[in-house]
Amino acid sequence: MHGKKEQEYIKKGPWKAEEDEVLLNHVKKYGPRDWSSIRSKGLLQRTGKSCRLRWVNKLQPNLKNGCKFSLEEERVVIELQAEIGNKWAKIATYLPGRTDNDVKNFWSSRQKRLARILQTTATTSKSQRNKAKVRDGFTLEDPNLSSPMEGEASSIMSQQSYSSFFNQNSDLVKMVPLPDLIKPNLPSCAINHVEQEFITPFESYKSTEQIAFPQDPELNTDVTFSMGSQDLITKIDEPNFIDVFSPMDASSEYGIGLELPIGLPFFEPSSGGSRIGTRDTVENSKNCDSFFDDFPVDIFDEMEPPATQSKL
DNA sequence: AATTGTTTCAACCGCCCCGGG
DNA sequence: ACCCGGGGCGGTTGAAACAAT
Numbered sequence: 547m548h549g550k551k552e553q554e555y556i557k558k559g560p561w562k563a564e565e566d567e568v569l570l571n572h573v574k575k576y577g578p579r580d581w582s583s584i585r586s587k588g589l590l591q592r593t594g595k596s597c598r599l600r601w602v603n604k605l606q607p608n609l610k611n612g613c614k615f616s617l618e619e620e621r622v623v624i625e626l627q628a629e630i631g632n633k634w635a636k637i638a639t640y641l642p643g644r645t646d647n648d649v650k651n652f653w654s655s656r657q658k659r660l661a662r663i664l665q666t667t668a669t670t671s672k673s674q675r676n677k678a679k680v681r682d683g684f685t686l687e688d689p690n691l692s693s694p695m696e697g698e699a700s701s702i703m704s705q706q707s708y709s710s711f712f713n714q715n716s717d718l719v720k721m722v723p724l725p726d727l728i729k730p731n732l733p734s735c736a737i738n739h740v741e742q743e744f745i746t747p748f749e750s751y752k753s754t755e756q757i758a759f760p761q762d763p764e765l766n767t768d769v770t771f772s773m774g775s776q777d778l779i780t781k782i783d784e785p786n787f788i789d790v791f792s793p794m795d796a797s798s799e800y801g802i803g804l805e806l807p808i809g810l811p812f813f814e815p816s817s818g819g820s821r822i823g824t825r826d827t828v829e830n831s832k833n834c835d836s837f838f839d840d841f842p843v844d845i846f847d848e849m850e851p852p853a854t855q856s857k858l
Numbered sequence: 859a860a861t862t863g864t865t866t867c868a869a870c871c872g873c874c875c876c877g878g879g
Numbered sequence: 880a881c882c883c884g885g886g887g888c889g890g891t892t893g894a895a896a897c898a899a900t
Contacts (some may be wrong), residue, residue: 558870582885594885599869635888646888651867864898
């Protein structure tokens with residue numbers, strides 16, 4: 547490749563270590579800006595956009611690369627997503643070391659996982675709908691419920707039910723006060739987690755404290771997190787999740803482990819503007835059963851099947 | 859061990875906004 | 880007022896890694 551063609555050539559795909567080095571040198575000299583000059587100077591055959599993306603997502607210091615989202619990070623994402631939608635860059639500002647891409651990827655993989663499990667469970671419940679009362683996507687009489695996988699699926703499905711509602715029926719959800727989903731008698735192991743410090747754009751705080759984010763003009767609301775509670779959806783991912791919330795767990799009302807994850811957002815219709823929070827600040831909560839009783843069971847039939855990748 | 863299915867995540871694409879000319 | 884390029888952002892893709900059979 548020579549002359550003009552060489553100038554026009556734009557390299558794509560994975561970055562090589564040498565390219566990273568060039569990019570880092572540029573940032574050292576000029577700071578994280580003037581991305582397009584990297585190409586115009588002939589330093590790299592990458593677009594300015596590509597250079598910026600590489601820096602932001604992989605090369606800038608203090609990134610938590612290759613590190614799974616902590617429970618608290620997951621909670622922040624879930625609650626903020628419910629509040630402000632898919633504003634990944636905005637949400638990422640609340641998560642030190644995470645980029646918008648990280649948040650986006652976390653969310654989409656979580657959505658896919660939940661959708662898949664929901665579909666599986668919903669299919670099962672549909673076939674048995676007439677046999678027994680459908681509760682939370684499965685039949686109470688279903689002998690399979692005692693199996694770990696069914697218990698897991700059921701728990702996750704509950705989370706998905708709410709997520710889907712937010713995504714697909716956001717207008718409806720805003721009008722309907724959601725029940726508080728938090729079981730008051732969670733096993734201590736689910737509550738006492740490793741204390742982790744976060745640095746928000748505004749302040750640092752301890753995860754076990756009640757966090758009051760300052761008024762955000764864009765959100766037009768106080769964003770309050772109760773970090774003392776736990777987002778159990780993340781527990782589901784843990785190998786010992788079923789052990790923690792086993793069918794024999796006395797705290798389990800239906801013998802399937804925890805019915806619903808906690809930390810899901812709720813909206814108080816009379817609070818003057820939306821506000822997210824947890825059981826800590828809510829009275830008169832409904833349990834998950836009454837919530838699902840409020841909706842036709844067919845609601846899950848409308849769920850889109852999970853995006854399956856067919857690549858062969 | 860081989861195959862198939864699933865998940866993760868880096869990177870691209872297109873759209874939009876903004877500022878300079 | 881308009882155009883253009885740079886940069887920011889959300890959505891999407893697809894290769895690689897991982898898990899299940």
